[in-house]
Amino acid sequence: MSAAGRFGVITFPGSLDDGDAARAVRRAGAVAVPLWHADADLHGVDAVIVPGGFSYGDYLRAGAIARFAPVMGPVLDAARGGMPVLGICNGFQILCEAGLLPGALVRNAGLHFVCRDQRLRVGQADTAWTSGYEPGAEIVIPVKHAEGQYVAHADTLSELEADGRVVFRYLGRSPNGAAADIAGVCSANRRVVGLMPHPEHAIDELTGPSADGLAMFTSALASLAGA
Amino acid sequence: MARFVVDVMPKPEILDPQGQAVAGALSRLGFDGVAGVRQGKHFELDVDDGLDDDAVHRIAGTLLANPVIEDWTVRRADA
Numbered sequence: 567m568s569a570a571g572r573f574g575v576i577t578f579p580g581s582l583d584d585g586d587a588a589r590a591v592r593r594a595g596a597v598a599v600p601l602w603h604a605d606a607d608l609h610g611v612d613a614v615i616v617p618g619g620f621s622y623g624d625y626l627r628a629g630a631i632a633r634f635a636p637v638m639g640p641v642l643d644a645a646r647g648g649m650p651v652l653g654i655c656n657g658f659q660i661l662c663e664a665g666l667l668p669g670a671l672v673r674n675a676g677l678h679f680v681c682r683d684q685r686l687r688v689g690q691a692d693t694a695w696t697s698g699y700e701p702g703a704e705i706v707i708p709v710k711h712a713e714g715q716y717v718a719h720a721d722t723l724s725e726l727e728a729d730g731r732v733v734f735r736y737l738g739r740s741p742n743g744a745a746a747d748i749a750g751v752c753s754a755n756r757r758v759v760g761l762m763p764h765p766e767h768a769i770d771e772l773t774g775p776s777a778d779g780l781a782m783f784t785s786a787l788a789s790l791a792g793a
Numbered sequence: 794m795a796r797f798v799v800d801v802m803p804k805p806e807i808l809d810p811q812g813q814a815v816a817g818a819l820s821r822l823g824f825d826g827v828a829g830v831r832q833g834k835h836f837e838l839d840v841d842d843g844l845d846d847d848a849v850h851r852i853a854g855t856l857l858a859n860p861v862i863e864d865w866t867v868r869r870a871d872a
Contacts, residue, residue, distance in 0.1 A: 663859060715808070719861070
């Protein structure tokens with residue numbers, strides 16, 4: 567790989583957390599490359615982050631319109647070819663709408679927008695984005711969403727559990743009523759991860775509840791070095 | 794021009810907290826006898842005469858509905 571991994575961070579109309587995602591990438595020691603929703607290619611990046619926010623105003627369904635943005639075609643091709651791709655919150659919704667990750671995110675069971683620091687269990691430490699964690703580690707990073715209830719067909723849930731693809735689970739009170747307390751899942755090739763909580767908001771104890779989120783970005787950088 | 798109506802509903806097994814909230818509000822308002830409410834989306838599409846039911850189903854399955862969590866029906870409004 568090149569000296570520093572180049573991480574593309576996509577900005578859609580309505581993205582909010584692209585700035586923090588880019589900052590987390592730089593803090594991890596990688597190079598953040600801005601990608602625009604209308605871009606026709608990925609500018610040679612080594613990994614892609616689909617950040618949080620309200621792309622296209624969440625019109626129709628969260629992520630439903632963003633998944634058809636021009637930049638998403640090359641993202642899907644690259645992901646299927648093994649490029650590390652991370653979807654955070656709205657980015658997770660977009661990757662599910664695109665079919666890159668199974669299941670869907672629907673309105674929180676309690677209807678409220680939930681914004682708080684959330685304890686999570688790292689279920690899988692063998693994905694491109696979680697190799698820097700101890701398996702079973704407990705971490706604290708923020709959640710902030712109204713449509714974060716993970717749902718999937720019963721067969722899909724069984725398959726995810728059997729294949730060890732539930733990457734993060736909520737600990738304690740669930741923020742959204744997600745099936746099996748699922749906070750994040752990965753693709754079959756373990757290179758694509760989506761989660762509702764925001765690791766990019768927890769990379770520095772000065773500004774977040776912990777620095778527990780940083781390892782996601784350093785993990786992906788390490789996975790590029792090992793590739 | 795033809796008008797098609799596409800109704801999109803959450804699948805029966807998907808929890809519908811919005812519908813439940815509406816049902817709860819009806820009960821509080823004194824509207825007795827409403828056993829359940831499910832909330833969906835209603836689309837009206839004005840389309841060229843060349844588009845048939847199959848084309849509208851493709852539109853619904855691609856964008857209007859998420860087949861993972863929603864079912865949909867298509868009907869002609871002008872028939």
